Amino acid sequence: MALKLEQISKSFPTESGSRQVLDRLDLCVEDGEFVAVLGQSGCGKSTLLRIAGGFEPPDSGNVGLGNTPVVSPDQKMIMLFQDFNQLFPWMTLQQNLLFAIRKTVPKMGTDQALQLVRSCLEQTGLGDSAGCYPYQLSGGMKQRGALARALALSPEVLLMDEPFSSLDYLTRRNAQDTLKKLWSQGGLTVLFITHDIGEALLLAQRVAVFDLPSRRIGHIFSNDGTVPNLKSRLEELLGVE
């Protein structure tokens, strides 16, 4: 289902009044599409994602998944946060996935749930780490564990808030490859927030650039090779020297 954000505005109170973060922002992610939103740190990308997922209400505007308005988070759109520590530390990796499945699909039998867990862990390269507690995993493994938990819930949309930004180069490439492989199997819509141009170009079908002065999406480019010098244009838009 398509994810639509229409005329979204959001401001936060500050000591000197309020700070406008988003101003009548529009964005549409088509069904099965992978869209990356590029922008500088602190420009409001994460707020945009939290509003898209129903974690924050907008001051005005609408968010819709297909024809259904999004007013609170639910399992159709799973969010992957930037923070490594989104797995529950008191559960093993397998228990984290099982817990999520039990909460969202309570009727699923134990055998079927275990099979699903194993399959999701295999897909994310964590088949051997099922019995590990999160503190026994590296940062990259934790993020892949969170991705495996998201996949176990068969979401329609995956919302990803710079999930690989704190990883070292090799681990990041590994995680990006895993995500790309999973998305290319079809059926998953992804809205991916990043400040890394290379990452956006590697993963996304379309790249949206957040425009800081207007506090909305300034440009959207197709990443199918039809836009000449796309990397340079993105660097120019983001003010990269």
Add this chain to the structure above:
Amino acid sequence: MKVYYDLQKHRLALRLFWVLVLLLIWEGGVRLTGVSPLLFPSVGEVLRVLADSVLRGDLVWQAGFSLWIIFLGMAIGLGLGFVLALLSMRFPVAGDLIDTISAIAHPLPGIAVLPLIILWFGTGTGAILAIIVHSCLWPMLLNLTAGFRSAPPIYTDVGRNLSMNSFAITTEILIPASFPLLLSGVKIGWARAWRALISAEMVFGAIGSKGGIGWYIFKQRTFMNTAGLFAGILVVIVIGMLVEDLLFGKIERQTAEKWGMTQIRQ
């Protein structure tokens, strides 16, 4: 030295080793100085009186009574602590009020409120329970509230993403997420309640049919049975250490340490 390093790997064995050393120093000191047994009896004499009291059943009964009443008091304290901590989390105004009451009541020693408690509850089991609840509630409440407040918001977000309601998020996410602080609060609460219980039993006298361990110690002093007095104190120490090392230690190893949520003991 190697034997000692091996001992360090086994906490209980290490504890027993040092207890044995202290008992040897005690016994050696008594024998060498020839101090009067009315002031400082030998270890052998204390153990003989202890065995006698245990075999008669008095001490077992009285220690059991003390443990039962402290268990009851701590259960009430923990239940109240949960309710107040949840109210604090849910309603900021209630949180401010509860914080203020905590700040007033927390530093107040149980023994200081004893006269008031006698006035309000008399000198029965209810009064002892009130002292225990007062002693353990505030440290447990402070830690519970701190635990709930310091639980990473991302866990709540994940719970909301799994369509969990507030009750499920509290019981299945916030409580385990704040478990190390919760356990530490229960440990502080236990230590304060145990001390308050023994003091209160000594002041109130016999509660129930035979009274508790505090009453046992008080009786030994009345009859100038110093060895019996030491036997009572020994039981208080042993119970304290067993609860601290075996019960809480085991819970901590099976939970917070196993989950990597606390610094692993070196």
